[in-house]
Amino acid sequence: MKYFNFILSVCLMTVLTFNSATSLDLGFSGSVALESRYFPESALHDEQFGHENFSAVLQPELFYEWDRGYQRVVFTPFLRWDQHDDERTHWDVRELYWEMVQDDYELRFGARQVFWGVAESQHLVDIVNQTDQIESIDGEDKLGQPMLQLTLVQDWGTINGFLLSGFRERNFAGGEGRLRAPLPVLSKRAMYESSAEEWHLDWALRWSHYFDVFDVGISHFNGTSREPLLQLGADAAGNPVLTPMYPLINQTGLDAQATIGGWLFKLEAITRGGQGERYYAGVGGFEYTFGDVGRSGIDIGVLAEYSYDDRGDAATQPFDDDFFVGSRLAFNDVQSTDLLAGVFLDRDSGAGAARLEGSRRIGSTFKLNVELNAYFNAPETDPFFALRRDSYLQVELARYF
16 A cells, blocks of 8 residues: 555646646535445354444545646545444545546546446456455456556547556455455465566556447456465464465457447457466347336336356356346436346356345435345355355445535
8 A cells, every 4th residue: 555655646746747727627526425234144254243234435526627628637535434344444546647638639647447348247358447345346346546548539449558557456355344255365465476566567458449339349458467366375373364466467358339229239258368377258248228118217128148267167256157137227217216136147056146236316415325235056166155144235325515
């Protein structure tokens, strides 16, 4: 974290030097939220907390804009306090960057969040940012990544180039927390394949374009893997623990989406070398939306995807031969009510996970978010086996300002 703080300080001083204009626009927004999680089953490990957990989140956003809107600075800090898990009580700078946008190019410098991908069930090609594992294990939440980004906008497509340093290590739940690994993970003992460790200069390149009904992206990443290998070791008292090891990898990815009427066809595929033998993985499927069902104003989407990883049981992520089916409901009401429900099912073992997400605005400033995650039928060889007693219901009330 001290290296990340240093890089953020450099970023902040640098972006402020660009602001020499006298006409300055200031914007401020953000949210504060209270979250409650309920676990119906008793914890698997004695040191873990029981059934209930409360936490609070603060995420403001501040931006300065000048040069007729062509330049700006964005600052988005994040802070969570957790009742039981000291590791989940954490802060992060999600974004702190300077941006200049011109007609045919864009330049950004600082800590940012970048998203690649089109699939619903997992995001194989999304590799720039580190996963914020203690926020949610679904991989949707990310840590800010220091970077220099150049975007070139041409008729034949958009090129995004990235130079990345100040690597962010993945965080893990503490011994008292739920949704944790079978053994404690000692993040402070993290090891790297590169002698430069977190200062290794990673780079990434992505071309994207659209053709008729197709949106296509081709990407390549070279640098420190955001996904650590967890190696068995021992702490100072001789107790078994897991230690993260971050190898150097190279990954080439493809993401594509076709929009044909009410149909969305989606594909993500990667090949990765450096993390053991080179392997291939992919996820693909479709989503079809029935609009204004029965003249109710409700749109109902049906989703189906299949994930494959040629490493099979040796895969470091849970979806090596799995189906995902789900449904998305958009009520299109003034409260912006929506609901997404889906089930993951391993074709070989029958292990599965069910997920439900829903949200609804309350008045003009509040929003209620509900999330349900359930894990079932996982054999000992399945990654979900460690979560077999960690099904939970989460309710969050957020106020936006």
